[in-house]
Amino acid sequence: MRGFIQEFKEFISRGSVVDLAVGVIIGGAFTAIVNSLVNDIIMPVVGLIIGGIDFTGLKYVIAPATATTPEAAICYGSFIQNLVNFLLVAFVIFLLVKAINKFHKKKEVVEEAPEPEENVLLLREIRDMMKKEKI
Numbered sequence: 177m178r179g180f181i182q183e184f185k186e187f188i189s190r191g192s193v194v195d196l197a198v199g200v201i202i203g204g205a206f207t208a209i210v211n212s213l214v215n216d217i218i219m220p221v222v223g224l225i226i227g228g229i230d231f232t233g234l235k236y237v238i239a240p241a242t243a244t245t246p247e248a249a250i251c252y253g254s255f256i257q258n259l260v261n262f263l264l265v266a267f268v269i270f271l272l273v274k275a276i277n278k279f280h281k282k283k284e285v286v287e288e289a290p291e292p293e294e295n296v297l298l299l300r301e302i303r304d305m306m307k308k309e310k311i
Contacts, residue, residue, distance in 0.1 A: 210272075214264045222264070231257040 187193065223229070234253025241247035292300075 210265055210268055213268055214261065218264055218268070219261075222260075231260065 231253040232251075234256065235249040235251045237247060237249045239245070239248040
């Protein structure tokens with residue numbers, strides 16, 4: 177039993193497990209931020225543009241409700257609303273990832289050493305030739 181507990185401690189303290197846990201926690205927080213952005217900021221604007229249409233009420237009634245049975249309907253409006261929400265969330269995530277990648281590329285470009293000018297390259301070549309000939 178003692179070996180099992182020690183093995184579990186080693187497993188849990190490995191970097192990859194801790195990194196995964198941190199990623200899941202940050203991912204959950206990021207999901208809340210993106211959902212809030214879509215639902216609270218973007219969807220009201222989209223609703224205004226399309227005239228306040230709410231897709232969730234759209235349905236095809238197969239059999240109307242009676243006194244003894246509930247209505248049988250295909251609620252395709254909910255599916256359309258979820259699809260629109262998914263596309264908006266995916267688009268927002270795409271824009272965020274694109275912005276982050278652009279930021280990282282700019283950072284990499286700044287950190288790279290500048291390419292030497294042609295005259296510097298020629299001088300280096302002459303120097304190397306002189307070393308070979310020991311002039």
